[in-house]
Amino acid sequence: MKEKNPWHTPVTIIITVIGVIAIVALVTVAVLQNRPLTQKYKYGIVLDAGSSHTALYIYQWPAEKDNNTGRVEQTHSCKVKGPGISSYASEPWKAGESLKDCIEDAKRRVPEKRHDETPLYLGATAGMRLLSIEDSSASNKVFQAVEQSLQKSPFSFQGARLLSGQEEGAFGWVTVNYLDDRLKQGLETTGALDLGGASTQISFVSNNYDGSESPKNSVTFRLYGNDYNLYTNSFLCYGKDQALRLTLAQQTQSGPRSILDPCFHPGYNETVTYSDLYDSPCVSDRKPQGAPVTFTHLGQGNSSQCQDVVKSIFNFTHCRYTQCSFNGVFQPLLQGPFGAFSAYYFVMNFLNLTDTSIPLEVVRKRLSIYCETPWDQIKQRHPDVKLKYLAEYCFSGTYILTLLTKGYNFTSESYPNIKFIKKIKGSDAGWTLGYMLNLTNMIPAEAPDSPLLPHSGYVSIVTVITVLLFVLLIFSLRPFWPRCSKQPQII
Ligand SMILES: Nc1ccn([C@@H]2O[C@H](COP(=O)(O)OP(=O)(O)OP(=O)(O)O)[C@@H](O)[C@H]2O)c(=O)n1
Ligand SMILES: [Ca+2]
Numbered sequence: 109m110k111e112k113n114p115w116h117t118p119v120t121i122i123i124t125v126i127g128v129i130a131i132v133a134l135v136t137v138a139v140l141q142n143r144p145l146t147q148k149y150k151y152g153i154v155l156d157a158g159s160s161h162t163a164l165y166i167y168q169w170p171a172e173k174d175n176n177t178g179r180v181e182q183t184h185s186c187k188v189k190g191p192g193i194s195s196y197a198s199e200p201w202k203a204g205e206s207l208k209d210c211i212e213d214a215k216r217r218v219p220e221k222r223h224d225e226t227p228l229y230l231g232a233t234a235g236m237r238l239l240s241i242e243d244s245s246a247s248n249k250v251f252q253a254v255e256q257s258l259q260k261s262p263f264s265f266q267g268a269r270l271l272s273g274q275e276e277g278a279f280g281w282v283t284v285n286y287l288d289d290r291l292k293q294g295l296e297t298t299g300a301l302d303l304g305g306a307s308t309q310i311s312f313v314s315n316n317y318d319g320s321e322s323p324k325n326s327v328t329f330r331l332y333g334n335d336y337n338l339y340t341n342s343f344l345c346y347g348k349d350q351a352l353r354l355t356l357a358q359q360t361q362s363g364p365r366s367i368l369d370p371c372f373h374p375g376y377n378e379t380v381t382y383s384d385l386y387d388s389p390c391v392s393d394r395k396p397q398g399a400p401v402t403f404t405h406l407g408q409g410n411s412s413q414c415q416d417v418v419k420s421i422f423n424f425t426h427c428r429y430t431q432c433s434f435n436g437v438f439q440p441l442l443q444g445p446f447g448a449f450s451a452y453y454f455v456m457n458f459l460n461l462t463d464t465s466i467p468l469e470v471v472r473k474r475l476s477i478y479c480e481t482p483w484d485q486i487k488q489r490h491p492d493v494k495l496k497y498l499a500e501y502c503f504s505g506t507y508i509l510t511l512l513t514k515g516y517n518f519t520s521e522s523y524p525n526i527k528f529i530k531k532i533k534g535s536d537a538g539w540t541l542g543y544m545l546n547l548t549n550m551i552p553a554e555a556p557d558s559p560l561l562p563h564s565g566y567v568s569i570v571t572v573i574t575v576l577l578f579v580l581l582i583f584s585l586r587p588f589w590p591r592c593s594k595q596p597q598i599i
């Protein structure tokens with residue numbers, strides 16, 4: 109009798125067909141779900157018009173993911189040549205001109221077919237705040253000039269405006285916590301310390317603070333389903349360039365022909381014009397009467413005297429709240445970790461002092477050794493650093509430590525909670541990203557629906573099912589397994 113072909117067993121055929129279909133389906137789904145990133149991106153551009161300079165940032169995020177879980181990241185930055193836009197008060201058109209190179213750069217960086225749908229924002233901070241106090245018509249003209257220039261770009265220009273100090277502080281905090289993934293997960297947040305040229309911001313969440321004691325320092329957010337009550341304050345004139353003016357004003361009140369400045373290196377010698385020094389609303393009302401045209405700014409390099417002069421620009425005499433930082437400004441108890449960026453980072457990085465596990469006392473000691481180093485030696489050691497920056501690092505380091513400890517009340521114990529940072533996951537720390545996320549509604553108030561399974565869960569389940577099906581298939585082919593048992597021998 110002809111033996112039946114085991115391949116033709118109906119059960120085997122059905123199982124094999126189902127098995128093959130299932131595997132093909134699974135592979136298709138897996139391939140589709142994990143298809144390579146040929147996805148489209150959207151872009152956003154923010155110009156940070158700071159007091160000392162303007163910078164352009166390009167952000168990008170996956171096109172189908174905006175408005176919820178999409179990761180926005182900085183892909184490029186461009187530093188505008190020349191000073192901040194507020195320096196063009198007497199020739200506003202130059203402020204508009206100055207932005208052109210970075211806009212050209214952005215045109216090359218953002219794919220052409222996305223240009224007209226890419227929002228472009230300009231936010232101005234403390235330099236323009238000071239100019240608007242000093243001469244509001246000049247500040248309007250500067251804004252008009254930059255608007256005219258940006259309207260000519262192919263991007264979707266959304267306007268140029270002055271940020272309030274609260275916005276600047278709050279958006280810096282949003283940036284840091286967004287990039288650290290702290291908002292989506294409802295984790296303890298990181299405070300933000302921003303030191304600019306003309307103003308400085310401190311923003312953090314403090315549990316014992318409900319916002320009622322000083323409403324002007326309170327910003328509330330609902331982000332990804334969590335409520336935040338943020339404390340924030342911006343100190344105009346306490347950015348490091350204006351703080352330097354404050355200390356120089358302090359030392360030139362009697363209109364001297366020369367000063368021996370403890371915050372500058374021994375041997376430093378520069379001529380300063382009184383009218384330049386006092387040309388800022390931060391000090392203009394204190395210009396000494398009958399002073400000569402110039403004074404000689406001599407360095408002395410005396411750290412403890414430098415600390416005293418710097419301390420003298422802070423006012424600790426009055427506080428009508430339960431507690432204050434300085435100048436009568438309310439501040440709740442410091443809480444949690446802090447990220448300190450912009451000039452905090454530039455200065456501490458130059459001084460090799462970004463490591464906050466170095467005890468504060470040791471940091472002070474190293475800074476005083478640096479300050480006491482003669483100017484000639486400093487110049488020799490750093491031939492490629494801009495002289496203006498180089499001359500000021502002793503003052504700036506002393507100012508930063510004084511602001512943090514005397515101003516904000518960080519102690520030897522809480523100092524290690526500060527991290528001096530420039531970038532987080534490739535994006536610069538600063539207010540620009542938070543500003544754009546807010547204006548594009550990219551952080552939802554409520555937590556977005558999460559996928560049924562996390563990616564790892566999905567991959568595990570697909571793998572387990574595939575293995576099971578494979579085993580099933582092998583067993584269904586059992587009739588074809590080679591028989592290993594010995595055939596009974598017929599003698
Ligand atoms: N490598 C660098 C770059 C900048 N700076 C100094 O850092 C300060 C401020 O930098 P920044 O954060 O860019 O300030 P702005 O945004 O321009 O000012 P503001 O935020 O007050 O408007 C300036 O004194 C600038 O001279 C520095 O010391 N070293
Ligand atoms: Ca700034």
